[in-house]
Amino acid sequence: MMKRKIKHNKKRNTAFLYETLVREIAKSVINKQPKRNDFIVSVIKEHFTLGTELAKDLELYKTLAETKSLDPYTAEKLIQESKQAYKKIDKKKLFIEQSRLISKINRNLSKNIFSNFVPNYKSLATISQIFNDSAPVKSKVLLEKELLKRLTFTEEESNNNKQVPITNLVYKTFIKKFNETYGGALLEEQKKFLQKYVASFDDHGIQLKIFLNEELGRLKKLVKESLDHEEIKTDSEMIEKTKKVLNIIEDFKNKPFNKEMLTHVLKIQTLAKEIQS
Numbered sequence: 001m002m003k004r005k006i007k008h009n010k011k012r013n014t015a016f017l018y019e020t021l022v023r024e025i026a027k028s029v030i031n032k033q034p035k036r037n038d039f040i041v042s043v044i045k046e047h048f049t050l051g052t053e054l055a056k057d058l059e060l061y062k063t064l065a066e067t068k069s070l071d072p073y074t075a076e077k078l079i080q081e082s083k084q085a086y087k088k089i090d091k092k093k094l095f096i097e098q099s100r101l102i103s104k105i106n107r108n109l110s111k112n113i114f115s116n117f118v119p120n121y122k123s124l125a126t127i128s129q130i131f132n133d134s135a136p137v138k139s140k141v142l143l144e145k146e147l148l149k150r151l152t153f154t155e156e157e158s159n160n161n162k163q164v165p166i167t168n169l170v171y172k173t174f175i176k177k178f179n180e181t182y183g184g185a186l187l188e189e190q191k192k193f194l195q196k197y198v199a200s201f202d203d204h205g206i207q208l209k210i211f212l213n214e215e216l217g218r219l220k221k222l223v224k225e226s227l228d229h230e231e232i233k234t235d236s237e238m239i240e241k242t243k244k245v246l247n248i249i250e251d252f253k254n255k256p257f258n259k260e261m262l263t264h265v266l267k268i269q270t271l272a273k274e275i276q277s
Contacts, residue, residue: 008125011102011114014054014094015061015124018044020116024109026213027253032221039108047101053094054101060086064127065120067151075151079130079144086131117256123150189215190269197262208257215265220249222272229275245271 010016021044028037048055060082067078105113118124126143129135135143186194193215196208223245232238245268252261 008128010121010125012095012098013061013124013128014057014098015065015127016118016121017054017098017101017105018048018058019118019120019124020113021105023116023118024113026209029213029217032217036109043101043104043108047097047104052097053089054097056089057086057094060131061124061127064130064147064151065123069154070151072148072152075148078151079147083131115254117254119256123147187269187273189273190266193262193265193269212252212257212265215269216249216252219265219268219272220246222275223249223268226275 021040025037025040028034028040048058064079064082070078105111126147130140130143130147132140193211196211223242226232227239227242232242248264249268252265255261
């Protein structure tokens with residue numbers, strides 16, 4: 001007997017729509033696009049305002065996606081109460097509100113927004129399928145079991161499962177390895193970047209993302225300005241290399257953070273310092 005596959009439409013996932021717009025704000029900040037930034041903020045305020053079905057739906061997603069360290073009884077209760085609250089949402093109105101938002105994104109921004117990387121997408125898709133009345137019972141039970149594990153996952157378990165202990169030794173090891181590989185002492189901005197990276201194991205990368213958005217914007221501005229420097233604009237090879245660095249920075253916006261990116265950003269920080277000098 002064939003298994004019935006649950007099809008998930010991320011454009012009809014309210015939390016995904018919200019998260020992808022938030023990430024688009026970060027891009028507009030990096031690219032120095034204040035008008036685009038203001039427009040996206042206005043779209044979020046308009047469509048997710050208190051009282052809308054989108055706002056009610058988003059609140060339920062956030063409740064299940066962001067809550068942690070519960071005891072099993074409370075976690076089970078939270079899932080069941082959230083499912084009951086979801087049933088009270090006017091599905092027709094929700095569909096219309098989603099459609100209007102999707103249409104506004106397509107007309108005024110770009111369809112590419114729906115391809116933005118959303119770190120907790122898998123969790124949001126799981127919640128969507130749990131709320132879906134037409135999903136097979138067996139699939140919903142298994143998905144609820146998976147969600148229950150996340151809700152009861154404690155910080156102690158998280159610490160026990162980390163591959164790298166978050167201590168000063170870890171940070172010092174990063175600095176030592178970087179110095180051995182590339183030579184020279186770390187710049188202040190590089191030290192700060194590494195500190196955020198090491199700390200990201202504790203706060204799920206929130207502070208790292210904030211720092212990285214600002215730092216990539218700063219680096220892009222410095223590298224772009226270097227194209228006007230006499231020694232660069234008169235050298236075709238230097239122009240080509242500089243544009244390549246700009247493309248790398250731009251490409252970072254569409255990728256999840258990894259160690260390869262860590263190394264690239266550290267190198268670009270060194271390059272930016274040389275440009276300033």
